[in-house]
Amino acid sequence: MRLDEGEALAAARDLAARPGLALLGIAGQPGAGKSTLAERVVAAVPGAVLVGMDGFHLAHATLTALGRVDRKGAPDTFDALGYVALLRRIRGLDGLDHPEVVWAPHFDRGIEDAIAGAVAVAADVPLVVTEGNYLLVDEPPWRDVVGLLDACWYVDLDEDVRRTRLQARHERYGRTREEARARTWGSDERNAALVSASRSRATAVIDGK
Template sequence: MSGVDEVADLPALVDRARRLAVRPGPALLGITGAPAAGKSTLAAAVVAAVDGAVLVPMDGFHLANAELDRLGRRDRKGAPDTFDAAGYVAVLRRIRYGTDPVVYAPRFHREVEESYAGEIAVERARTRLVVTEGNYLLLPTGPWSPVAGLLDESWYVELADEVRLRRLVDRHVAYGREPAAARAWACGTDQVNAELVATTRGLADLVVRLDSGSGQE
């Protein structure tokens, strides 16, 4: 276990995010953790509670299924090399350092397993905090390595593996996989990714432990 601080209180997390939002901005808050740890639920709660906050998920940068087929990576969708990591970094840099009045980002639609370009608008004049969440924000190697340096703060969401695995299986079933196939994916591709993400825990500014009864991502 690392020496990073741990927090298990949502109001305290919201207060922390609000302090980031008063900096000359927009500030960038990164929320990471293994698949189904609760990242998206926490990110949505923070954005809802902080005035001028916008959510820019990493999942919007999934490569299209046709491109994954061409590359032979469709059966590993969700692994680090199945995203446009360089495109994600470029958008974060534009948000942090650019002067464009609006930066557009894509959004991933799980019901069709594809991203739609330009769905999320980050308006410089109105945005005080950008919350970005995803598995690989703190990976120190490859095209992901610049992400951590673009964040004002990073939180790692942690959840007991048995709860997280159950969520993963339930989620895959909800989006059309047969239960056996859902469990195989969760224990295979997803678990490999989870083990990689776990190596970045000690790089976070904060470890977050929340109620295990809520959240899906």
């Protein structure tokens, strides 16, 4: 199923209208527009909350110590098990008494690090939107994510447009033009290939903008 943005927002409202909490995933390649769509969904659905997968980046200092900082954004630079555990907790599947508020981390691009306990997910939230590259990847532990979601969309964007935007974003956050291009066509492109291979697991494909 392919949806434009208007249809996607209507589908999100339908999810939120169901009894209880709904979990909507938004996946896609780096630079495809996942964050933008997720923010628009949250703005369109009263009471919705955004919980990004990027909040589970390993700390920058940890990646430096592990020798992975140049590959930041690759699957092994995240606490994937922690992310799955948070989704299970939001679902109330962790075997614990469900608290009034579940606290989630937020990734701050300004400091290139995650901030713990930055996002409050109250028990009465109608819709939690979670976005990230690897939500649909069929490899452990990522493959457990999709089973915790009510729906998971894949954002599709023209490859040339996506890469141009991605390079510009890298430059905006302090990389030189050469560094940004190397990152876009290097580790980001390898990550993009992995994400693209997971597209068939999506419940809908959304036209990126």
